[in-house]
Amino acid sequence: MDPWASSEHLKFETAALTHTGHVRRFNEDSIFTDGERGIWVVADGMGGHRDGNLASAMIADAARGVGKGASLMEFAEAFRRDIDAVNAELLTRSQGRPEHIVGSTVAALLSHDGNYCCLWAGDSRCYLVRDGRIEQLSHDHTEVQELVDRGIISRAEAASWPRRNVITRAVGAIDDFQLEQATGVVKSGDCFVLCSDGLTGHVKDEEILAMSSGLSAHQASHELLELALARGGKDNISVVVVNVVDKGATTLVMR
Template identity: 50%
Template sequence: MSKAGFANTVSLTFESFGLSHRGRVRQINEDGFLMDPASGVWLVADGMGGHDAGEVASASIVEQMSGLTAVHSAPELLAQFEDRIARAHSKIRRLSTARGGVTIGSTVAALLAFDGRYACLWSGDSRIYLVRDGAITQVSRDHSEVQELLDRGMIDPAEAQSWPRRNVITRAIGVTEDVEIDAMQSETLPGDVFVLNTDGLTAHVSDEEIREAVTGHSAQQSCEHLLELVLSRGATDNVTVVIVKVHEAETTRRGTNGPF
């Protein structure tokens, strides 16, 4: 378990825990994750590409994001994140070129937290959920073929669950010439729980089950329970879960310094 407080104007602490498993079908684990509470960064990544390239792609994102330097503002943290993602993107592109132009890439779903604000950034179908006041919301929006079909009204949610190409994604780091990533931001509140996961979780576990798993339990207990659920249901893909629980520190809150 990782816990860290920020020396800033908002007295919040972050309790986080992460797990990754190759599942019961895949031979290798192409997922990766990072937890850096001191910097205010958590992320999951799901690699794609044959001959271990997917593993290299997700590892490139984790490696580039490791060891962020100290920042003094939310915009500075965001800029540093974007710079590191761009470096990982370039590295993956070079690997693709070296292997004859084969498609290599990785999803990413990241949470940044600083001065009482958070930003969620994502590319691909790895997800970010927020559980607040007993309700669960999917913050990210899948970049996937099945999501596009849902948006166009061509299939309904029930059909989406069994859609034969539900794992086809439309964005990933390293795949297109430029980095394509979506973002949203808002205020962080005590009691918030963020769940970052690769699609190996949501292939077997519902949003309601995620909400139940994180309610009233530690980040570690929640992660372990969700992994047990996936494994008990076949675990057809790699699965990675990172849970971040926000607590109010004993010191008095004094406001925020502004948005990302």
């Protein structure tokens, strides 16, 4: 499929990669992208649980069927409803038994009429690179992030905290499930990066900034994946890069 897609006055260049990594036997990540509709998704099946790949694949399938709606908020609500349905189905499968829980994180980017909405649960992330700076739009739903937010440990301590991978919110894990969201205006020159923690476990924010600035989405996604693999690839790795330009603008310089 053509990596370039147009929406309103903007043009999206998308590249998406997922890799098992060097340690795991199976890839429990799933990705979905549709630049024409303006929807990009990364889902990371919960490690250590049965059929995590099933949970993440269900999220990708749900994204495939989401109706766009007349506004960004309608688009986001349609996505929420479909993810709620996935959550309910996964809970039914587990039959209330914690040992049978099948779950997944999700990070989604929706775009409509020049605006964006990032929705997420868990520790898969959505970044915005703009004007030479990087901003993490999502906020991790993890035990360690809660400790940082409460001032109990520092960000430096969080990097090596023994329970840093414990997720506090995921699709399929709790009845009272809600996606968190962040919204804003899409601008020409923006770059959005969605990824699972298999990437951020090895690659720092400033490195994501450096590798996504001024490159094609294809080149940036490959460089990010290769760096994570070179540093051990201890988990499944997924990355989606979305570059935004005005229609009719020249393509980005590749290196």
